[in-house]
Amino acid sequence: MSSPSLTESQFIRICRLINDSLHPFTVSENLSFSKQEEKNLILILSQVSNETRRLIPSADTSSPLNPNSQNHHCLSKSISHLIPLLTLESLYIQHLAGNLLVTFSEFLASSVKTWEFFIHSLSICLELSISNISSCSFEPSITGAGGSGSDLLNLVGLFKPKLKNTSLFTVAGIIRTLRNILKFLKEECDDELVLVLLNSISFFISNVPWDSMDEIFGGNGGEDDERNTLFLGNFIQLLSSFVDQISFAEGLDDSLDKNVVLSKIINLVPKLLYWCLRKEGKRVNTCISRYFSHKLLVCECRCFAANQSSFTFTYKQSNLIDLSILQVLMIRLSLQIPLDFLVLVSWLQLLHSYFEDLLYQPVTDVMNQDDSLEDSPFMLSNFDGEVHSMHSRHLQRQAIFLFLRCSFSLINLGKATRKHYSSATVKSSLDVDAISEQSCYGREKGLLELYAWLSGHVLVDKLVAHEMYKEKSINFSFSLLKLYTHEDDILFKFLLELLSLQACEEQQFHKERLAPQDEMDDVLFHVSYIFNPIRLFHLFLAELHYDHQVLLDYLISKDTGISCAEYLLRCLRIVCDSWQTFMEFSVYGKLSNQLSSKRRKILSESSNFKIELSSGPVKTITLSLEKKFNGNLEYRHTKQMYELAKGCLLSLKKSMENLHLKNLFPYNPEVLLKRLERFQELCFKQ
DSSP states (O other): OOOOOOOOHHHHHHHHHHHHHHHHSSSSSOOOOHHHHHHHHHHHHHHHHHHHHHHHOOSSSSSSSOHHHHHHHHHHHHHEEEHGGGOOOOHHHHHHHHHHHHHHHHHTTTTHHHHHHHHHHHHHHHHHHHHHHHOOOOOOOTOOOOHHHHHHHHHHHHHHHGGTTTOOHHHHHHHHHHHHHHHHHHHOEEEEEHHHHHHHHHHHHHHHHHEEEEEGGGGOTHHHHHHHHHHHHHHHHHHHHHHHHHOOOOOOOTTTOOHHHHHHHHHHHHHHHHHHGGTTTTOOOHHHHHHHHHHHHHHHHHHOOOOOOOOOOOHHHHHHHHHHHHHHHHHHHHHHHHOOHHHHHHHHHHHHHHHHHHSSSOOOOOOOOTOOOOOTTTEEEETEEEEHHHHHHHHHHHHHHHHHHHHHHHTTTTHHHHHHHTTTTTOOHHHHHHHHHHHHHHHHHHHHHHHHHHHHOOOOTTOTTTTHHHHHHHHHHHHHHHTTTOOHHHHHHHHHHHHHHHHHHHHOOOOOOOOOHHHHHHHHHHHHHHHHHHHHHHHHHHHTTTTTHHHHHHOOTTTTTTHHHHHHHHHHHHHTTTHHHHTTTOSSSOOOOOOSSSOOOOBBOOOSSOOSSSSSOOOOOOOOEEEESSSSEEEOOOHHHHHHHHHHHHHHHHHHHEEEEEEOOOSHHHHHHHHHHHHHHHHOOO
């Protein structure tokens, strides 16, 4: 969508408005205002922002803006009046000044070269601010920046005295502004401007000596803690949004390597974790610190995005939100770039050091707590008058997802390594041996990590031939699945992650071998039995009440459509290749499956196999157990589960065909329809 061009007169008008309005407040290098002056400044910032926004849609194509040195000088002067306001510790002024910068960027967006100069000016201010507060001063990066070299060098000289009294509040304000600009561009789908901003952020990440900031986060608390939290929250949010966007970016600056920049962020994760949790040592016991840790996890996994905290948030609330965002960053990192052996092992160590209580917390429903929404980061549990823990399913599901991703990646490391080196030249046989040895160790390490974790949830020792093992393992599989079914954005990532387990393929899911020969066979058996894809697929359909409309919703959603289609394709292939196992599936215990007229409303009240629905017509199917004479368990009513699954998938096929025939399906579903047709053929044969 093309936007109207910015005219010379409009540009001069807004720059002059900013300069004339703010000059009386920013003429001094040491800003200090009375209460009345602060009120006046707040009013002026609001008025200038409104006027700037008013002129955005009224731009025309007459006398378009010429991005010359004179206009760059005018623009830099306006920025030099706005940036000092971010050095103030008034959150109201910071908020309004940051919003005005975002509005200003929107105002300039139709002139790409001028907008590029604006963004690089903000980046120079950001690096100058960090240089002023860190233990190691450095020069801001102007490589790849828009504008002439002399213009950018002049900027450094212009902004330096304005940022003499900078603090972490200033850094947090500039970072928040850049992230809000990136958010605006994402909504506008302007790839050219997004690329400019990603380039600028990449140079910033690469240029800052992050080790020099360790001293800042070693304070004794108080006011410094609030500053640190505001900085970390905004910085991690920016990194998370950046990682999410850069995966789609093509055409970065020639001097930039996307993987190098992402690797830099990956290497920052342990440092961010230390900065966030510096007071808690190696264990995280307080509610705030645990949630802070959790957000760090998500960033690593994806290299998934939280809303920006309002400037009216309390320090405690801000800390909670910052920690949540950090976890999002970890998840995004892990989804964007292959993690090598050392990173995977180190992340598992971080998980055990900081999140072991979440990993081994029972995978059951969380009881609702007074005055808190389910999954709210502020849902607390008090014990002996102190905050003891935060039983949030959201925290737990993120930690477990990252743990499984790291473990599965180690198990599949050999497969990924062979794929990498199949197109590369390996220098010697020693390299091949080293790669092979590392792959074997990674596979063993990943399997043992999974085995130890499963042992904490399911009694696996000496229960392989006992009926209790099947009951416990199916109970755990179902509870684990339920942990993710209400989070659409991670549900299919989780299900696809389970399908990636190479060891499960080697174990052949459809063979229930009840006599492992050695320790590693024992590990393989338990891992493959609990993560059986046919079982999980059956349980997934049961959790959806066998409602094909829910599957259709997933498939046509722009957020889950592709990942849901991939999951169904892979599961249907496994089902068709192991047809007898799919037909004979049964569960241990009682499963009440009530079909409701209200779609996608599933209330899980316990870890038992009972699904309750809020309203609507009810159809209950009870799966019971009976014992054979030899004491082993025989599963009954397997045909009902097969018939329900068959009816759901065939109804899905019919609905998809109808939509596709009317050209209403959002993408070409023919591959999935062919897989469903094969499934239908097997059903008719039966």
